Amino acid sequence: MVRRRRLDPCSVWDREGVLRKFQEHDILPCHADAVWAYLGKHRDRDVPLSEVSGRGVTSTRRPQGGLGKRGAAARIRPSLPPAPPPRASRGLSGGVPPLRRSRAPPDPRATPPAPPSPGTQVPGLPKAAQRLFRSAAIVKFTSRVLDAKVSAGGEVVKLLVQLQTGEQVECVVMRYDPTLGVDPSQPGGRRRGRPRATVCVSSQVGCQMGCTFCATGTMGLKANLLPAEILEQVAHACLHARTPVRNLVFMGMGEPLDAYDEVVEAVRCLTHPRIFGLSARHLTVSTVGVVPRIRPLARDLPTVRLALSLHAPSQALRETIVPTARGWPLPDLLGACADWQRQTGQPLFVEYVLLAGVNAAPEHARQLAALLADHRLDAVVNVIPWNPVLADDGIEFEAPGEAGTAAFRDVLVAAGVRCTVRREKGQDLAAACGQLVVGGAGGKRQLADIEDLGGAPGGRAACAGG
Numbered sequence: 001m002v003r004r005r006r007l008d009p010c011s012v013w014d015r016e017g018v019l020r021k022f023q024e025h026d027i028l029p030c031h032a033d034a035v036w037a038y039l040g041k042h043r044d045r046d047v048p049l050s051e052v053s054g055r056g057v058t059s060t061r062r063p064q065g066g067l068g069k070r071g072a073a074a075r076i077r078p079s080l081p082p083a084p085p086p087r088a089s090r091g092l093s094g095g096v097p098p099l100r101r102s103r104a105p106p107d108p109r110a111t112p113p114a115p116p117s118p119g120t121q122v123p124g125l126p127k128a129a130q131r132l133f134r135s136a137a138i139v140k141f142t143s144r145v146l147d148a149k150v151s152a153g154g155e156v157v158k159l160l161v162q163l164q165t166g167e168q169v170e171c172v173v174m175r176y177d178p179t180l181g182v183d184p185s186q187p188g189g190r191r192r193g194r195p196r197a198t199v200c201v202s203s204q205v206g207c208q209m210g211c212t213f214c215a216t217g218t219m220g221l222k223a224n225l226l227p228a229e230i231l232e233q234v235a236h237a238c239l240h241a242r243t244p245v246r247n248l249v250f251m252g253m254g255e256p257l258d259a260y261d262e263v264v265e266a267v268r269c270l271t272h273p274r275i276f277g278l279s280a281r282h283l284t285v286s287t288v289g290v291v292p293r294i295r296p297l298a299r300d301l302p303t304v305r306l307a308l309s310l311h312a313p314s315q316a317l318r319e320t321i322v323p324t325a326r327g328w329p330l331p332d333l334l335g336a337c338a339d340w341q342r343q344t345g346q347p348l349f350v351e352y353v354l355l356a357g358v359n360a361a362p363e364h365a366r367q368l369a370a371l372l373a374d375h376r377l378d379a380v381v382n383v384i385p386w387n388p389v390l391a392d393d394g395i396e397f398e399a400p401g402e403a404g405t406a407a408f409r410d411v412l413v414a415a416g417v418r419c420t421v422r423r424e425k426g427q428d429l430a431a432a433c434g435q436l437v438v439g440g441a442g443g444k445r446q447l448a449d450i451e452d453l454g455g456a457p458g459g460r461a462a463c464a465g466g
């Protein structure tokens, strides 16, 4: 049983918590939108909450604070001059008689818009909200980065993030620089696109799925991450990425569909145009196969990509690698994926960790191709050679070697299956696939960069588990 938690103090990324506090202080929810928009727009720099709330507000022009129903107008036109005095007062003073107007005169009872408070970067933010953001009740981060390791080539940054509870998760940033390397599928070998980054986030502390090749599975499940804790990982990652974050994958610690509500809420904030504004088509949720959550995912997040960690072409073999397969047999799992595909119209990404002597023979590749064809799945298979570093965690498998990996891939390609082989990044800091480990208890993690999935064979691809 996973315990339910609430962040205290509240994170500014905790949508529900912030709106609850706004309600307690009689502040309109639209002002929270404005704050998130500001933080989202400046996500590549560490904006303190004092910047959005103003330091030492001195304005006394509106002692009541708050903009009431005119808040939105004040945000749009923060520097409007004060409304003219009422017509009656001009008449009494014997001044110039009022001119005829083609439009209705301003309502003298209307509250004039407030000028922006000194130091406040979110125009029109009510004083009650400013006070709230200056108080300790809402903070920018409830988590902190304990360690940030950068790979030798600078392509990968691995962040060790400590939550408010003291528990730790990892998050990985992968930078893509098109000026480095060669893409043989492109004319002249020139790589495509602009510099961008992919972030791999965790969704749980530990995991209860128990996959035999994964150290996280040995930890058991300690907690689901809250949506705000997922968003904070992304906010931390944006500060370390030094290049725009374009892709996000739920392939860190935990099974995202086991933390379904939290992940759905986090994705809605990540794709909200006024918060993080990421494209849903650049977000991928990876699952080891929590069947009851796959069809709802098509309804709740129809544009998000789905990656299935399959790892075996038959039920009997899969049960030995992925224990949860006993509860969710392959026909049920692939049937749910086929329904997901019918509803979303998207290809399914299939992740397959190659374990020498277990699931990596050419015969397994043939069975895999047949399995996908039987279920009429439009799939892209991401072949992931086993990472020997995990042997240090007492997980005893062997890598298939380059020749074995190539042979497996060739069988799939010959059978008409689109296939990528994962290129390892960040092995020097244990951030490559299957190397993310938190604490001595395990916590192996996958690393992902699936931005080129669906492309030519040999592209980079996603990581192992769910």
Ligand code: SF4
Pocket (backbone or CB within 6 Å): 207, 208, 209, 210, 211, 214, 215, 216, 217, 218, 252, 253, 254, 255, 288, 464, 465, 466
């Ligand atoms: S591979 Fe994914 S689903 Fe399996 S135990 Fe590890 S974290 Fe959990």
